[in-house]
Amino acid sequence: MIGNDRLAVRKTYKLYVNGAFPRSESGRTYEVTDAKGHFLANAARASRKDARDAVVAARGAFAKWSGATAYNRGQVLYRVAEVMEGRHAQFCEEVAAGEGLSASKARAAVDAAIDRWVWYAGWTDKLGAVLGGANPVAGPYFDFSTPEPTGVVAVLAPQQSSLLGLVSVLAPVLATGNTAVVVTSKDRPLPAVTLAEVLATSDVPGGVVNLLTGDAEELGTWLAEHADVDGIDLTGAPLNRAMEFEREAAGTIKRVVRPPATEPDWTADPGLTRMTPFLETKTVWHPIGL
Amino acid sequence: MTAPTVPSQPSPFEYAPAPESRSIVDIAPSYGLFIDGEFVDGTGESFKTVNPATEEVLTEVASGSDADVDRAVRAARRAFEKTWGPMRPADRGKYLFRIARLLQERAREFAVLESLDNGKPIRESRDVDVPLAAAHFFYYAGWADKLDHVGLGTRPRPLGVAGQVIPWNFPLLMLAWKVAPALAAGNTVVLKPAETTPLTALLFAEVCRQADLPAGVVNIVTGAGETGRAVVEHDDVDKVAFTGSTDVGRSIARAVAGTRKKLTLELGGKAANIVFDDAPIDQAVEGIVQGIFFNQGHVCCAGSRLLVQESIHDEVIASLQRRIGTLRVGDPLDKNTDIGAINSAEQLARIRELSDIGEAEGAQRWQPACELPDRGFWYPPTIFTDVSPAHRIARDEIFGPVLSVLTFRTPDEAVAKANNTTYGLSAGIWSEKGSRILKIADQLRAGVVWANTFNKFDPTSPFGGYKQSGYGREGGRHGLAAYLEGAEQ
Numbered sequence: 001m002i003g004n005d006r007l008a009v010r011k012t013y014k015l016y017v018n019g020a021f022p023r024s025e026s027g028r029t030y031e032v033t034d035a036k037g038h039f040l041a042n043a044a045r046a047s048r049k050d051a052r053d054a055v056v057a058a059r060g061a062f063a064k065w066s067g068a069t070a071y072n073r074g075q076v077l078y079r080v081a082e083v084m085e086g087r088h089a090q091f092c093e094e095v096a097a098g099e100g101l102s103a104s105k106a107r108a109a110v111d112a113a114i115d116r117w118v119w120y121a122g123w124t125d126k127l128g129a130v131l132g133g134a135n136p137v138a139g140p141y142f143d144f145s146t147p148e149p150t151g152v153v154a155v156l157a158p159q160q161s162s163l164l165g166l167v168s169v170l171a172p173v174l175a176t177g178n179t180a181v182v183v184t185s186k187d188r189p190l191p192a193v194t195l196a197e198v199l200a201t202s203d204v205p206g207g208v209v210n211l212l213t214g215d216a217e218e219l220g221t222w223l224a225e226h227a228d229v230d231g232i233d234l235t236g237a238p239l240n241r242a243m244e245f246e247r248e249a250a251g252t253i254k255r256v257v258r259p260p261a262t263e264p265d266w267t268a269d270p271g272l273t274r275m276t277p278f279l280e281t282k283t284v285w286h287p288i289g290l
Numbered sequence: 291m292t293a294p295t296v297p298s299q300p301s302p303f304e305y306a307p308a309p310e311s312r313s314i315v316d317i318a319p320s321y322g323l324f325i326d327g328e329f330v331d332g333t334g335e336s337f338k339t340v341n342p343a344t345e346e347v348l349t350e351v352a353s354g355s356d357a358d359v360d361r362a363v364r365a366a367r368r369a370f371e372k373t374w375g376p377m378r379p380a381d382r383g384k385y386l387f388r389i390a391r392l393l394q395e396r397a398r399e400f401a402v403l404e405s406l407d408n409g410k411p412i413r414e415s416r417d418v419d420v421p422l423a424a425a426h427f428f429y430y431a432g433w434a435d436k437l438d439h440v441g442l443g444t445r446p447r448p449l450g451v452a453g454q455v456i457p458w459n460f461p462l463l464m465l466a467w468k469v470a471p472a473l474a475a476g477n478t479v480v481l482k483p484a485e486t487t488p489l490t491a492l493l494f495a496e497v498c499r500q501a502d503l504p505a506g507v508v509n510i511v512t513g514a515g516e517t518g519r520a521v522v523e524h525d526d527v528d529k530v531a532f533t534g535s536t537d538v539g540r541s542i543a544r545a546v547a548g549t550r551k552k553l554t555l556e557l558g559g560k561a562a563n564i565v566f567d568d569a570p571i572d573q574a575v576e577g578i579v580q581g582i583f584f585n586q587g588h589v590c591c592a593g594s595r596l597l598v599q600e601s602i603h604d605e606v607i608a609s610l611q612r613r614i615g616t617l618r619v620g621d622p623l624d625k626n627t628d629i630g631a632i633n634s635a636e637q638l639a640r641i642r643e644l645s646d647i648g649e650a651e652g653a654q655r656w657q658p659a660c661e662l663p664d665r666g667f668w669y670p671p672t673i674f675t676d677v678s679p680a681h682r683i684a685r686d687e688i689f690g691p692v693l694s695v696l697t698f699r700t701p702d703e704a705v706a707k708a709n710n711t712t713y714g715l716s717a718g719i720w721s722e723k724g725s726r727i728l729k730i731a732d733q734l735r736a737g738v739v740w741a742n743t744f745n746k747f748d749p750t751s752p753f754g755g756y757k758q759s760g761y762g763r764e765g766g767r768h769g770l771a772a773y774l775e776g777a778e779q
Contacts, residue, residue: 253555
């Protein structure tokens with residue numbers, strides 16, 4: 001039992017890049033408060049260099065993650081749900097504090113976030129059948145199409161829903177075999193850092209997910225124009241900058257998910273809508289003959 | 291031309307001319323824009339379209355101004371709201387079936403007109419472009435009343451008015467790739483054909499009239515880049531589909547940024563055609579020729595980078611040179627012609643420029659002894675050997691009958707070199723080993739992989755690129771989904 005007079009050991013909230021937890025190379029931090037304005041932590045404020053390091057890590061991890069079997073990816077994502085479950089109380093506390101939710105609402109958000117991992121874990125080995133298949137071409141050829149991951153995807157996570165929203169945009173990127181560079185909610189980054197700790201202990205290979213706490217408005221520009229980023233989800237982009245980010249993304253023909261006018265209801269069934277934007281279709285032809 | 295033309299073997303066969311008659315086509319002295327079911331005068335300055343094989347002016351074509359484009363978009367919107375949108379899906383399908391049949395009925399006319407306006411050999415327009423265009427309409431016609439099964443949930447919605455801008459390399463076929471799925475999904479369209487090849491699109495307008503397609507469902511606005519820009523940037527366009535260069539694709543992606551418009555892009559390519567040492571050499575050589583010289587190399591998915599395993603390099607090149615020596619370059623309307631005219635003076639200049647750069651950077655140019663007509667735009671089939679991955683001719687899309695040859699030693703090296711490009715449209719693999727083909731196909735970052743074949747197309751088969759070759763797919767269920775919005779979205 002911990003006595004009431006024990007001084008708590010507080011956590012240092014850092015970035016998650018390439019499987020490690022560095023501080024921002026810039027040395028910058030910013031104050032994170034709860035919904036009522038009380039101090040919670042100093043989060044690392046990621047810089048352009050951190051974003052670029054994260055892209056390098058994500059690129060490095062892509063071959064292995066995209067090359068893993070769908071079954072394996074599904075099990076890894078399911079493992080994330082398992083490990084999250086063990087930290088349920090901690091997530092509830094952080095979500096309640098950051099989002100100003102009642103205990104029961106915070107619990108519902110955490111439950112839904114864990115269940116969303118399970119849902120996407122089950123998708124990994126079904127996408128090929130649902131989105132691909134044999135094409136009955138008019139000629140002596142075997143012709144089949146398969147969905148493949150786009151590559152490195154930058155995700156500007158929702159600003160309001162700090163855990164359920166984050167999982168809702170991250171899990172589909174991973175389920176489809178992409179690797180991710182995520183900019184978390186700026187004002188509510190703490191559940192994301194805890195999620196990073198879960199990812200680090202869930203058999204998700206280092207570099208597959210990179211989480212940057214900081215300002216999407218600042219980091220979005222670097223990621224949108226980065227030539228080694230293949231796609232960008234602008235869900236958490238400030239609306240006044242989203243068009244500019246989309247224009248920058250056009251420079252290398254990135255796949256873009258535009259931000260909604262208002263943050264969606266993350267409890268709704270997302271269907272395939274968050275997976276298909278970051279999937280390519282590959283079609284292979286081979287002659288049939290003796 | 292500076293090319294040192296190495297004399298190849300004496301031609302084993304002499305061919306008598308076998309020209310297809312052009313009397314089947316009836317080209318009017320001038321054409322207007324097809325808007326709201328009528329040909330109308332454009333308010334822009336008209337322009338001439340020429341036969342690239344002779345430089346003969348074929349006709350004058352109206353150029354759509356902003357106001358013309360606006361008129362076309364408004365017609366398309368009206369048709370979307372009043373006729374095409376509310377129509378029974380099965381009836382939309384029947385109109386598309388009619389169009390497919392009309393294209394088949396008038397196939398010869400379309401083929402001759404396409405070869406006249408584009409310069410491609412009649413053998414290709416007759417056997418590939420036109421039949422495939424009809425097949426696309428036939429395929430998507432059948433989808434019109436089955437949209438619940440596309441995979442977007444029940445009752446997916448059409449997007450509205452589609453603005454479509456297409457290139458000059460497969461004028462009618464690209465029209466079919468764009469128009470057929472758009473209409474099947476319940477959208478209406480404003481289509482801008484390429485400046486140098488407007489004629490088959492205008493003949494297609496006549497087909498729409500023969501099919502009694504309701505006015506405004508298909509609008510065709512001819513013109514140059516500015517007309518295309520007006521289509522893409524029009525506020526009342528809901529969907530933009532573009533096929534063309536990556537540069538223009540970039541500017542279109544910028545233009546639609548921040549709007550509600552959905553976008554699909556089918557852009558450039560620099561496909562690797564990989565030949566392993568266990569490949570059947572004769573078949574591979576046919577495939578290499580088909581890969582790069584089909585349609586004068588004016589193909590975004592052309593196999594323009596030959597990656598040949600080092601141990602068979604000399605044998606493949608010798609065989610390739612022998613085969614290229616038998617290709618007949620000349621009159622597109624001659625049924626024996628393998629390689630027709632380059633589409634425009636501008637494109638010819640680009641091909642020459644990049645080829646000259648190839649030589650200046652140290653690659654070896656080889657061209658067969660080959661007589662080219664005095665008039666028109668021509669470029670002989672060309673191979674560059676000793677090409678390094680850093681050379682411009684190994685990186686830039688030439689869009690002409692120019693093949694860059696590189697070598698590799700191991701499968702890993704082949705994959706690394708094949709993927710070492712900002713493009714990712716297509717690739718080829720030649721090998722007798724099935725497990726190797728599947729492994730390499732899996733590792734290539736390209737949207738279409740042809741194994742032991744090349745440049746095959748089918749309406750049921752999704753086509754489109756990775757990376758800077760664009761996004762979205764045309765063909766198959768995927769091509770239809772690009773014109774629909776799921777109820778869940």
